[in-house]
Amino acid sequence: MALATAETTTTLDFGPAVALSCRECGTRFDLGPIFACAECFGPLEVAYTWSSPGETGTAVTREQIASGPSNIWRYRGLLPVPADVASRPNLAPGWTKLVKADNLARELGLRSLHVKDDSGNPTHSFKDRVVAIALEAARNFGFHTLSCSSTGNLAGAVTAAAARAGLDACVFIPSDLEEAKIVMASVYGGRLVGIEGTYDDVNRFCSELIGDPLGDKWGFVNVNLRPYYAEGSRTLAFEIAEQLGWRLPEQIVIPVASGSQLTKIDKGFRELIKLGLVEDRPYKVFGAQAEGCSPVSAAFKAGHDIVRPVKPDTIAKSLAIGNPADGPYVLDIARRSGGAVEDVTDAEVVDAIRLLARTEGIFAETAGGVTVGVLRKLVSNGLLDPEAETVVLNTGDGLKTLDAVSAEARPTAVIRPSLDAFRTAVADHS
């Protein structure tokens, strides 16, 4: 995959982004559809005017942000997108609710808890955030097709975004995904291709395709557009801080699939401090995995710096990445901040989904069951301070993983329409 052509380059507009920078060796590259450092193969990330030490180079203020739209484009001055992004056809995700979860806090013995509920996004997962940024990169580079490897949520987010933006879509998923995710990913048009294998097989296949003429002019949001895509997760950090009244939480529990989301939320918090938008105070970052796919949690507990790949086996399919690219960064952030990485069983995931639903009226995807389940576990094993202000993420929607709870979430009774029948049924169930 070459850099953009000279013609395209002249019209590149990434707003405050100035370069790509290697996270390992710091080498800088021109903004382009590249994702690995030519020097050391480290991952590239977007550098902004304020990225260098000592630089503050942006005048973004709380007031400017507050006067922006009720979506992620209120932070356009902090994102690699053109200034007029809000007026272009996209799904305008974000600005989801930060729910004050007093009932759940009481059940868990916490003093202050909020749920950041990303099921309110257009396709009902946090993936709309990252895709919206990748879409602008695809437009910048003149790509005609939007693509991805996906555990399901991303496929729907990509096909929906492409539909609205008028791009073609061709997305790849493991063929055994939840029915709801399959239907959702194909209803928006474009091509949906099921791959016989795990997500890691799908990912390897996409890496092959990207070097093939078949994939020419394709923007794989989580491969060749990954540096831009990943920046979208920072909007979760920005929103949480703004919704808390421009304050960082003291503790945050984040799901870990590839680890990118956790890494970027931490980056977002640090940027807010650097830019003077929030007070500099310590915060602890906790990663959450399902036991059936817990390579990062296992490494954390064993005190390792590297993450040994696993073959996933869990109902939390949206987190089922056995070889998480950003695993080492997650370990580093959890350790540096005084947090932890923990995992829960599938049964605990289901319990946690039901707990969140009956206490706060939020129906979470299995990934939300993982974070709430891990939150509960962290309280009981003493790793999380019950007196500190805590935020837990729900990144998806229960309607997409119905099977997780459908055996237990049934009608109390089915009766004829008569008071006598109801009286009997009530007596049976009270």
Add this chain to the structure above:
Amino acid sequence: MALATAETTTTLDFGPAVALSCRECGTRFDLGPIFACAECFGPLEVAYTWSSPGETGTAVTREQIASGPSNIWRYRGLLPVPADVASRPNLAPGWTKLVKADNLARELGLRSLHVKDDSGNPTHSFKDRVVAIALEAARNFGFHTLSCSSTGNLAGAVTAAAARAGLDACVFIPSDLEEAKIVMASVYGGRLVGIEGTYDDVNRFCSELIGDPLGDKWGFVNVNLRPYYAEGSRTLAFEIAEQLGWRLPEQIVIPVASGSQLTKIDKGFRELIKLGLVEDRPYKVFGAQAEGCSPVSAAFKAGHDIVRPVKPDTIAKSLAIGNPADGPYVLDIARRSGGAVEDVTDAEVVDAIRLLARTEGIFAETAGGVTVGVLRKLVSNGLLDPEAETVVLNTGDGLKTLDAVSAEARPTAVIRPSLDAFRTAVADHS
């Protein structure tokens, strides 16, 4: 169901609401959990300080509204709720997207089209709006249980709202509903009771229950709390006007189940004019039904003033009310405004769901397929002016009615993870 006790009455706080008023004979009643006029059995609706002719009695301004929260409570000064409602535990619905639908407009030959997408609500349907208002009424009247008869969306909205508010819930649905709606309505806790019969059977059963000691201190959101509940639909009118820049659309297409939503949106538009919040200009109201449950459309086409009940048979189950209480009002509003009531077949509903998805990236419930399908039909039969500014409602979420599209929304191909397999599959499908 008696009026609230004296003790409760002393603490009633319905904000700007001052009474209940009969829509037929105008007789006024104290605010209470009643829904039918003691004089003429007409439906009661909430009267405000500004409701009488000549009265304006509110100082609500655009600026006050704009400074409110990003949910329906920004309009609390226009709703029967206490001033501190935003700080009480509820789902804070509303402020959903008004999507500028240029792609769909182009396909249909319209100059200006917006989709008001209520799938963005907390339980992914417009019902969260009406339930949030009914919840405040239930609290005012000291009820301990929130209840309803439902075609599915309402049951989930009620059980979720009750969970967050700390009330009990007991909700009633036809037992043959979509799986997603059954799981969603029961996951939040409370009791979900399936009734062997149609929605109209469920409704009749609830009317019996409300007069029985079993139903004492129960707030049936769409029966004894109906006057408050129904007011919530006005927030759709307020949001559409505000999101258009404080302007009424020239044409609006609204689904018709009981007809309450259409009636209340019209009421909301007229109130905005009366209160000076928008310019007084004519607008046309169009009602949309599925052919398999089209009693109001049939009456409109036949020139009748009364609506003959039907037995529903359509995939649009959330609109499957065969005996719509507000049918005559819908007829009146459609005729008075120069609009119409139209219906589409189930096949047209499915086509319209897919059309909306592939043009705008919005995955609608069958009810959204009905409105978009009717919009298309109204353009082709000349009843809708393609040059006038039009808004169409999507009131629910495609994830709840997957079966409608699951036969057609399938993967393009399922392949082994190899470029050769993909090359073959692409060749097969291009």
